[in-house]
Amino acid sequence: MAVIVTVEIPGGTQQQYERTNDRITTESWFPPPGFIAHAAGPDGTGGWRVVDLWESEEAFRSFLERATPIFQETGMPPVIPRIDPLVNVVVR
Template sequence: MAIGIRIKMEGVTADQFNVMERSVDPDSNPPEGLIFHASGPIDGGWGVIDFWESRELFDQFANERIGPAVAAAGMSGAPDIREFPVHEHFPR
């Protein structure tokens, strides 16, 4: 069953997120198991909503690619990550 991941990154700016995103390069090197990704500004930082095939695939991506990219972008502090079950999703 697919899962949803909601991430809140306190104090992160669009510029910092863009640096991290370029380092991760999901367009040229899509992460295994990612179904959907969206991000944008939230009160006090940056927010992400993802759908993944499994928590294991999200964790693998986070550990292998996001972690190093976050450090390179100068982001600090642990993100608030919440998982929720995805009952259904419709690709367009």
């Protein structure tokens, strides 16, 4: 089942996000299997929010195993992702 993964990063900055995103997207394994879409931006409270769409929770967790060392390397704080069922996506 496809899922929406939401990650809130309290106190996270655009600079941290961009540094981390640049590292991940230049990896030889990117895009990872099961990846559908990614969006990110300020959360309105001084932190950062990431929302991903994945073909399955398992695909996301496999990505997370590969990406966690990069998160640590770039100084991203540890977070707990929220995973919810994905019912529909509309793209114009």
